[in-house]
Amino acid sequence: MAxxxxxxxxxxxxxxxxxxxxxxxxxxPDETFRVRSDYHGDELAFSLTxxxxxxxxxxxxxxxxxxxxxGDCYAEVTDRAGNLVECGHQRPDEVNRRWQAALADAHRRTAERKAGGEAV
Structure with missing residues (x-):
């Protein structure tokens, strides 16, 4: 395991x-997460950007x-205590609202293009 x-x-x-x-x-600040992959080989399991x-x-x-x-792209992420950390963990409400509004806007534009006969 990596x-x-x-x-x-x-x-x-x-x-x-x-x-x-x-x-x-x-x-x-000062928080640490651990990313675990099922990969057991000799090459690097992760890269950072x-x-x-x-x-x-x-x-x-x-x-x-x-x-x-x-390895499997569905790696496990945990905190220092070993608790599973899911997608969206601690995402600020303001950010979540902005992302949801952007998604709703994208869906609205797609529906408008479909209704107007444009290719999506």
Whole structure:
């Protein structure tokens, strides 16, 4: 089993994206999550990608993607105590509302295009 720890040493939120699934988990300052893969080989099971989004950074949010390179992409994420950490863990309500509104808007635009006979 491959295990990697992700620790938030910043003063704000760290969003850990589990890829290729696109799942988000939010870490508070000084919080640590463990990502576990079923991979038992000699090659690296994970890779990391960090990026800066100016809007996120101004809101005190940093981003890191943990890419599952080997093994089942449905890796297990736990906290230090071993509790399972699911997608959306600690996602701020404001962010959740914005994402839900964007999704609803995308669905509305798709329905409008279908109704107008445009290819989707």
């Amino acid at each position: 295990v990697m720890e992700v620790r938030n040493d910043s003063p704000g939120w760290l969003v850990m994206w589990l890829e290729p699934l696109g799942e988000d988990r939010w870490l508070r 960090f990026w800066v989004d100016d809007d996120d950074r101004s809101a005190g949010i940093e981003n890191v993607a943990v890419w599952i390179e080997r």
